[in-house]
Amino acid sequence: MKRTLSVLLILALSLPLIFANGGKEPEPAVKAGPVEFEFWTTETQSDRLATIQVLVDTYTAINPDVSINVIPVDENDLAGQIQAAAAAGNLPPLIEAPSETAVSFGTEGIMDTAANGALINEIGKDKFYAGTLKLLQSSTGEYYALPYHGWVQGIWYRADWFKEAGLEPPNTWDNILKAAKYFYKPDQNQYGILVGTTAEAYTEQCFTQFALSNGAGLYDKDGNLIFNSPAMKETVNYYAELAKYNPPGPQTWRARDYYIQGKMAMFFYSTYIMDDLALQDAAAGSLTGDNFADLAGSTFDPELVNNTKMASQITKKNPAGYGTIVSMALLKQDDAAVTDAAKSFLRYLYTQNAYITFLHMAPGGMNPTLKEISTNPRFQNDPNGIFKHYGADKMAEIIQGMDSIETFSIVDGKRIEKASKVYAQQIIPQMLYKITQEGMDTDSAMAWAEKEMQKVQ
Amino acid sequence: MKGTLQQQQARLGVRLISPAVIIIGLLIIYPVFYNLYLSFHSVKLSGESRFVGLSNYAAVIGDAEFWRAFLSTALYVFFTTVGTTLFGLIVALAMNKEFPGQGLVRSLLLLPYIAPVISVVFAWQFFFDPVNGIFMHLMVDKWGLYAERFNLIRSPQYALWVAIIFSIWKNFPFTYLMILSRLQAIDQNLYEAAEIDGCTGIKKFFYITLPEIYFVLGSIVLMRIIWNMNKFEDIYLLTDNVKTLPIYTYFKAFTGALDMGQGSAISIIQFAILISFIILYVKKVLKW
The missing domain is CATH 3.40.190.10 (Periplasmic binding protein-like II)
Incomplete structure (x- = not known):
């Protein structure tokens, strides 16, 4: 009996050693069939979550093999939650994060710079406001995340x-x-x-x-x-x-x-x-x-x-x-199929209808990082009439300000x-x-x- | 394979306790040892970890913030334990007397304890808000007791005391309930005999009531010390400026510097302090 107990105890105690071996990761494998992943958003208010859920539902209706769980995370808790997820080995493939936070995660080596860069190229680098892209670039020119919206x-x-x-x-x-x-x-x-x-x-x-x-x-x-x-x-x-x-x-x-x-x-x-x-x-x-x-x-x-x-x-x-640019970031995953699905969902979020729906959650607060959206008449006609209230000039000034945001982390370019x-x-x-x-x-x-x-x- | 009856019984015993051992192993022993492991390592977000020996412990002990957190914890635990115990005892003694509406009052007293922390915290925050709170409105505008409004709940000089008062208010009903149930089990003959011998109320309390409830009090105090030393949600939700050890650990490990290694070292130190205290207390006070 003593021996069985000892075996059980040894088993329990050796678990940390098994799990703690963080250096070795299993080989990535492409999975066919249904994919499920988490999307962490910093939009924690219930009405905004409802809008994001509508976007997710629309996307998953077109892509029935994909299911997405929207997880709201307060901006101030994001670092802690990412820390916990990293320790548990289940980082989400897609998160929304302020640019400085995304860069600091990037320096920890958890961002999928290849996937982020590929998606930026796919959408077209010249379509973004250059100033917003710059905020998410590493010192070696890789992209830690994609600029999605911003405020001044x-x-x-x-x-x-x-x-x-x-x-x-x-x-x-x-x-x-x-x-x-x-x-x-x-x-x-x-x-x-x-x-x-x-x-x-x-x-x-x-x-x-x-x-x-x-x-x-x-x-x-x-x-x-x-x-x-x-x-x-x-x-x-x-x-x-x-x-x-x-x-x-x-x-x-x-x-x-x-x-x-x-x-x-x-x-x-x-x-x-x-x-x-x-x-x-x-x-x-x-x-x-x-x-x-x-x-x-x-x-x-x-x-x-x-x-x-x-x-x-x-x-x-x-x-x-x-001001701050809020980004969407693809994080490194073991499963390439999850990355592909998250990337495809993010690509969808940049399509005109989805993008404008997202930005209209907070007119004035969420401004586009794609040039063509800022001049889009549908974008300028928000349901609450905020744009009309403040006038097109004020809104243009805000978006202009967003393109020239300065931070402590970019010195002389x-x-x-x-x-x-x-x-x-x-x-x-x-x-x-x-x-x-x-x-x-x-x-x-x-x-x-x-x-x-x-x-x- | 069958073996003797004794061996069969032993095997059955192992099978019966193995689920419990596995669950305890996974949920208690594994986290404790993983924590111990982390405390000797420098951990990166990507999962990489590097053995650093005792340097996390050295950094923690050499950090003035740690000692400030230690002092805050000591003050918090001491005053909340004394407060809840004394207040609970007084209320229990009062509730042990018969009076009209006794049942209703006894139940109402439990409200702070059973109400969800988050809702009570919001109520307190609203109550003490410096600009819109009812408390300042009464103190400054209505009664003129203070010349200026101040931030009772968040300013560093008051916040710890507000957290202590909050904890006493929230937790005294538990103490009261435990003591009251013991009080009701005391043999009334003891009091009658004491009265015949000419004992006054105070003497009856010290010579009968107190010895009778001694072990209940001792256990409550021990539990309160353990609970409050590890208390997180009450303090964290109420005010962000009181850094007791659990909150300091959280800030170290999960915000800003994201230093899991040092966070683990702090929790191990806290664990060691608590365990030594419990052993001493159980031997000396509870006399087990």
């Missing part, structure tokens, strides 16, 4: 309040700080600005635009760390000063609700906000609700959309814009992959949290961040 960030502000106060639009450092101070009236529950102060992506997105406008980067074009520079320190100090006019405590994008409730003068946000400003149904989730009639900000302000303007560029030493890892590790947001919320001084916090960045290989 800016400061959205109460133009009516600014006009009344005789303030200039928030497009320079001085103008922004002046207005933030002016409108900060905590005793009236009104706040000057919203910039991110929690340790997550939103904070980095707000900060990057300031840093780029001050000519402050993380690496030089040869990949040397130049983070701890006077320009960066000046930006960090300015950002910390600005954060004093935030609503109390650590804040993230969720606090945009306070703007919709009329309690804030400015906030950083992407073009995704366009429908929340213009449509009562979209704004409902941001209002305080009818249950607490005493609380201000429970009714939709139909004038808000007309009283709101967006400053898409910030100037200090030079004007800087910021060269891809610095380490910068994407710094982004994925959220070192900058953690540093800003330490300064703005834990009261650490700028020098110590920057020294901490520099040390963390030095660890990045």
Whole structure:
């Protein structure tokens, strides 16, 4: 009996050794017949998931051998979920991911660069906006993913309040700080600005635009760390000063609700906000609700959309814009049939009807990376009338901005992959949290961040 | 092959327990040992892993963040255990007396414990929101107790205490229920005899009630320490600024740096601390 028990125990204990042998992978084999795979999307809202499901159903109706499971994954959880899937050896063949995240996964060697590159060539490299493709390229010219849609960030502000106060639009450092101070009236529950102060992506997105406008980067074009520079320190100090006019405590994008409730003068946000400003149904989730009639900000302000303007560029030493390209990435698989099926589904997502259906989930927020779609009349006629509301010129400006997105990870046209890892590790947001919320001084916090960045290989 | 009766019985015994051994092996022993394996390796997303000896442990122990997380965990476990136990005991003693509507009150007290964590967390977050929350609305606008609004639930200086109060509020009903059931089993003759001897209420509590519920209290405290040392969802969902060891492990292993090796090392250290504590506690307090 003892021996049988020992055999069982040895069997149980040796499992880690069997599974841990990650270096050896079985030979890829093409499977005939039905294929099933997972598509991870960062569109976690139920209405968007419903639209994606319609696209999947349409595709699988044409391709009955393929079945696709749509898995929603929050953008901030994506790295963790991919980590877990990689450890378990069941990475999905197709994911939607912000470009910086896709690049950081790419440097870990999990992206199928051959399949991604082949599909880009198949669709036609010249059909994409060149700026969007560049963001997904490795230093050796391979593609970690395909650009699918993108948004531009800016400061959205109460133009009516600014006009009344005789303030200039928030497009320079001085103008922004002046207005933030002016409108900060905590005793009236009104706040000057919203910039991110929690340790997550939103904070980095707000900060990057300031840093780029001050000519402050993380690496030089040869990949040397130049983070701890006077320009960066000046930006960090300015950002910390600005954060004093935030609503109390650590804040993230969720606090945009306070703007919709009329309690804030400015906030950083992407073009995704366009429908929340213009449509009562979209704004409902941001209002305080009818249950607490005493609380201000429970009714939709139909004038808000007309009283709101967006400053898409910030100037200090030079004007800087910021945005994000969201990509679709094919990941390495053991089974070539799965890759083929995922690639075929992705090709379908780029066909005109499917593409426009996808983008119309969030008009303004999701902008095409294919030139021919942006000028397509069907695309410009979205069901919610957002395009009509904001006008074709504004939309063209947004799409134009998307083609010239700058990031820390491209210096003088060269891809610095380490910068994407710094982004994925959220070192900058953690540093800003330490300064703005834990009261650490700028020098110590920057020294901490520099040390963390030095660890990045 | 048949063997003696004893051998046959032994074989039957093995067959009977083998499903349990296999399940425990796969679900408990395998993850523990795989975790141990990971803690000695540097793991890449692509599955490649490299043996690095004790360097993950050295990195963890040399990291100030780890010691901050350790301190937060110690504070969290200490105050939540003391809080839930004392509060649970007081409520149990009160509920042990007869009063009208006793049944209803006893059941209502269980609500925080049985309500799903996520819904209670949202309620707390809404309640304490600095700009729209009812709490600040009352404190600042209605009663003027504070001059300015502040972020009670997310600011680093308050967040740990909010998480502790939340845990006490959420978990005291369990303690209360356990103690109450033991209280009801105490022989009333003991109290009557004590009264004849002239014992007061306080003396009765210390000389009869407390010794009677000693082992229940001891077990509850032990379970609470184990549960709260490993507590993840309550803290993680309520506030993102309290890094106790399980949350710190999660951040290490699954976000940003994605360092599975160090994450595993932290969980092994935590496991070792917990096991040593349990052994000491069981010997000294529960006297097993």
